[in-house]
Amino acid sequence: MAARDYYNILGVERSASADEVKKAYRKLARRWHPDHNGTDEAAGRFKDIAEAYRVLSDAERRARYDRLGPLYTEDGRPPRPEEVNEVVGTMLGNLFRWRSAERGEDLRYTISVTLEDVATGGEREIHVPRRIRCRTCTGAGAETNARARCDVCAGSGKATGSRLFRTSCYHCSGRGWVPTAPCPACRGEGRVSLEDVLRVKVPAGVGTGQKLKLAAKGNAPRGEGAEGDLFVIVNVADHALFRRRGDDVVIDLPVTFSELALGGELVVPTLEGSTAIRIPAGSPPGKVLRLSGRGLPALGGGARGDLHFQLALEVPEGLDPSMRAGLSGWAATLPVGAHPRRATFDRAVEARK
Secondary structure (H helix, E strand, C coil): CCCCCHHHHHCCCCCCCHHHHHHHHHHHHHHHCCCCCCCCCHHHHHHHHHHHHHHHCCHHHHHHHHHHHHHCCCCCCCCCHHHHHHHHHHHHHHHHCCCCCCCCCCEEEEEEECHHHHHHCEEEEEEEEEEEECCCCCCCCECCCCEEECCCCCCCCECCCCCCCCCECCCCCCCCEEECCECCCCCCCCEEEEEEEEEEEECCCCCCCCEEEECCCCCCCCCCCCCCCEEEEEEECCCCCEEEECCEEEEEEEECHHHHHHCEEEEEEECCEEEEEEECCCCCCCCEEEECCCCCCCCCCCCCCCEEEEEEECCCCCCCHHHHHHHHHHHHCCCHHHCHHHHHHHHHHHHCC
């Protein structure tokens, strides 16, 4: 997809001739070639310039680009639906924001939280690589006496090409001037990179995939616009004991045959610590015991979910011969009615013979 306006990158009008396109490319390539320009942004700018020239210098590619604009692809494949939606959103945003300075880029950052964190909520400290305005030049990229009019836009700060892409000049970021002596701290970009230490509030009840927005904590723009936002994406880690089911929590509770048959009291874990539950005598495997209100809180408030214990029979392993003999002898003493479900099953099998 054509993420940028190639005419704006080369600083030419859509009606520019092939010679004007070539002349603009040569001039900009000399200016931004990494071998001659030591700024941090030179490599990226040179790549954009080369891409724009590759398309606009070829008559067939240029004609297709003029028809498709942001939907243009070099390989000619049709855009996917999600790409079309993204382009339409960008176009509408540019049309309604055409008088505003461009914002800095939004950023994403993923954090992993535990179910215990989901139960209580709280704050997390995160270290986010981002770009902020240079404090030495306050984002200008140069001192006041070290600026020259941008010859690409003739000092207007306006873009050539189409408003469907962007409305400010690619080369001066809409300022109308370029630094003649770049700020030594930011090397003329107007912003510097750092690892910022931020605190994010994790609400109780949050789920995997939910976004937490930190306004104006994204990148600063190259021009005068507002900072972008930081979106913190939540991932709830798998737990060794608990399984989440909405606001409920499920635990597979391993129990012995004697505990199922005779009943008893067991100490079990909860999200807040431990507690004791009673297993009724004669409980079948798979039976679910519930502790009301001991699950997870609903996001935004409301009643908590429940904590469920699903009884899972654990068959003993490593029995020696004497244990096996004792177990067989005990089973032989059981009356016929001790296993009614097995008796019903056996009768159904016998009836099919």
